[in-house]
Amino acid sequence: MTHSMDRGRPAPTLGAAGTRALTVAALDPVPIFREGLNALISRTPGLRWVGHATNHHTSLQLCEQLRPNIVIVDSGFDPHSHLIRLLSDGDPTLVIVVLVREPQRTAQFLTTAVAAGAHGVLPRSAEPRRLAEAIRRAHVDRRYIDPSLAALTARPKRQPSANGQVLSTAQRPQMPLSRREYQVLQLVAEGLENSAIAKVLFLSVETVRTHVKSILRKLSARDRTHAVTTAFRSGILIARSDDATVTPRENAARPAPNGPT
Template sequence: MDKGRAAPGLGAAGTRALTVAALDPVPIYREGLNALISRTPGLRWVGHAATHHASLQLCEQLRPNIVIVDSGFDPNGHLVRLLCDGDPTLVVVVLVRDAQRTARFLATAVAAGAHGMVPRTADPRRLAEAIRRAHVDRRYTDPALAGLTARPKRQTANGQVAASGSGYRPQLPLSRREYQVLQLVAEGLENSAIAKVLFLSVETVRTHVKSILRKLSARDRTHAVTTAFRTGILIARPDDSAAKQPDAAPPGGQDGLG
């Protein structure tokens, strides 16, 4: 597969369509996004991913112009940060669940690099408009969330004034590849299986595992996974996605990345 950005298709007026992917663990939402993007002039669906490591692989291989990320899938902003760091031209639009509808989450997502913030319950026309605005302006917040971005000032412990609920650049001690390896370790895969999934040598995977243990001050793989969940580096799958789904799929619902 070509490692460059996926070639956009032609829109109705002969202009290049923007390629869009969804990073969401819930099948019904992915299908809805697929239908919306496919019928919206100027946008073209290229696929989806349902786990963090598959999300990174999808973006590395298909290079979409825009990704739509479920806030429950990335409540701490780690995935958004890795995606934006890996491709500065990528536009990230976050669909905000009620559980993350807070000033702190919005500020954290923006600090991680997110360009658009839209309620997960937004109607299709609003979401399509948000995608366009985020791509053109590189910053868009849905009016329903705007009140959460107007943060009152508060006094800090050292006497300086700061914005209440202000976010921070999500701190992730692991590299992009180490993060993927840790995700797969948490899923119970051994080094040889991880090597096949990530197209790495077993020795390279072993090196990454050693680095993960060192950075997390973990005694072994189990301790590393426990520490990662406790500190928010890894998250449990959202409740409404408990059923195991394929990691990633291109247009047409076929497994894999094409």
């Protein structure tokens, strides 16, 4: 795949009945769960699977290159909704559906995810038919809250500010870094030097060096190690489980035959 930044979304393919097929990708670190999503999407009329990503920087690459209509995000993969916010800011037309694990089944997480740009939320344990319906509803209505989670999002808590104004606690998650800086920081955390990061992201070494300097400044970090430590402590980066580990040069996704080359 090329890493061209063409902002035009690929033309949708036609299904067997001549209807437009919505393209779907998954951002999920668990192989068996991704396979299940692939099988579900592939057998659902009107939907077409285009690929997956297993870490944050390849998730951003996938959405830049394949331009899916819908992405399914594991809440454990993005517990602070930083990735959701970056995806939403990068492509306002992208529909983001979050599958919520039990640890994130809280009012705080759900309101933060919706504020960050999520269009649909439902339990990760939902039946396949419910997930397919949620994807369609989120795409058509731009908002879908599973009934089992509705009580957690119905009435966000509100609190007075210092000047007496009432503010919602569901603020957009704070992300001091740009999309590209976030990708660079992810690769720095994986131990890559600037030259290797440049190859992975198809950037010049000088551009990577500029991003690193900006990251250090924004995080008030002394050096790269300090920046990574600060990012993990503040929740900007999250630790990956073993089943999410990939090599830095792993492709973001496997495109369909008529996808980008």
